Amino acid sequence: MTLKQIIGKLHLWLGLASGLVVLIVAGTGTLLVFEDELDEWANKDFFAVAVPQNAQRVSVDSMYHAAKAYDSSLKITRIYLESKAPERSAIFYAKKKKTNTWHIAVNPYTGKVIRARNLDKRFFGVVLNLHRHLCMNEVGKTITHASCLIFVLMVITGLVLWWPKRWHILKQRTRIAWSSKWKRLNWDLHAVGGFYVHIVLLAIGLTGLVFAYPWFSNLVYQLADGKPAPKKEAPANTVKEPIKAGFYESLYDQANAKLPYKGRVTILFPEKDSLAITVNKVNREAVVDNIVDVLYFEKGTGHLLKESLFKNSSTGNKIRRMNLPIHTGKLFGWPTQILALIAALVAFSLPITGFLIYWVGRKKRLAKKVKNPVRITSKQEESAAV
Known part of the structure; x- marks a missing residue:
């Protein structure tokens, strides 16, 4: 088995293990990109006054x-x-x-309370809880954190699998064949679509790890400042x-x-x-x-x-301060928010298209086994043949 085949197996099984969680986290992430804007639009009386x-x-x-x-x-x-x-x-x-x-x-201007609201029970409060904890408290937090680490590995292994062996195949690997049959289109949406946003997805995944694991957050300071976080x-x-x-x-x-x-x-x-x-x-x-x-x-x-x-x-503090806007796409306002939204939508589609690729391949393998069954011979038959 070649190195690329090993990476392919790793990509497959990691994807099957974390697919459902990635689907939920990416789906909720698409809503959270414009959370502040949508929340203020839907609750104008709460945030604005005459x-x-x-x-x-x-x-x-x-x-x-x-x-x-x-x-x-x-x-x-x-x-x-x-x-x-x-x-x-x-x-x-x-x-x-x-x-x-x-x-x-x-x-x-009046000094009077407009109204109060429970942040956990509002729409975006539930969405955020799903995004961070799957609404399962500490157990959900452990699952999403582990899935974030797996997702980063998935992006890296996915890029390795996408990488063409010969440069003349590059055109095929950078273009989605919209008019092709659904199997080829599905593969293109997964591989080519993932390639175009892999840098954004890697940035979102790595910044997610900073929130997830203190050791990873501390690593930012170690690399930037040469010392632990203050x-x-x-x-x-x-x-x-x-x-x-x-x-x-x-x-x-x-x-x-x-x-x-x-x-x-x-x-x-x-x-x-x-x-x-x-x-x-x-x-x-x-x-x-x-x-x-x-x-x-x-x-x-x-x-x-x-x-x-x-x-x-310090450089470490500045990088750490940028972690949240990079993760949410708010770094440069609307342009990067739209880019983050597109990347989140692609991330949401990856577990679906990836599972379809696995399912089609599985059906082919099963059909091949039925067509060419492996015949098991007994020792008596082997002796008679001799």
Whole structure:
């Protein structure tokens, strides 16, 4: 058996083992590419408000107290505020029983709660759960993580199998014969279609491994920085002073003064009182997505303790920050999102076309065995023949 035949067997059996999971993950991935856009379009009343003439926005503190009073069983952990976007509502991220997550939208001009929604029960919440965990919690997570690793191997072995032995066959391997019979068309859709998006699929698969396995995420830092991933934690909050009125508004103002570009400001409440408050801002004016600068403020006084700007980050941190937009296709906005959507659709088709190739080959092998059966002779027959 040649090396290519061994790779072919590996590609086949890995595909049969992970095909159903890839079908689910790729199918849900096609929906998640434009999750933010579709979610905001379907829930305009949640994310957008009418801007009154000459109206003044209420303080962040007032909005926080309104969200906090909405449901005492919800613990607010983050505040999302879009700067230079007056039509956007303020979103408060809250938790119930540690795992149940909610969003509470507040009108920034009236200071009243618009409505709240359970993130896990919304449409995209279920889709995301399927994509990450197959709606099976830790067991599903283990399966999807392993399938992601298998998928990367499938892309690599698939490219090896596609690679033509002679260059004159290259034209055939790069063109789908749309007018041919379904068996040939199915093979072309699988092999040729997979080839055209293999780089995108490999990027999606590898970035998926960064989310799946801490050792793989750490490998990014080892290769880029020559050392393990740094521990990310807010600096210590040494001064204990009570929160005064206007405190969160001052953090929002300081963040926008320090980082004047258009973007989403996130105020994160520390899990421990001994830690400073983290405020980060996503740069909406940057060429690529997910460029984030981080500021740390002293709780109570609001003094800036530390800043962690993206431009000063290590190469490993910058690559790690790009992991999510590469995986979702949001790296350069709509063009890369459309490319990711096409790749996800092809990935969704691969288990189907691959199984049909296997099934047709299996039927041929069975038919050949029936036509040319292997005759087993006894020792007596062999002696008589001699």
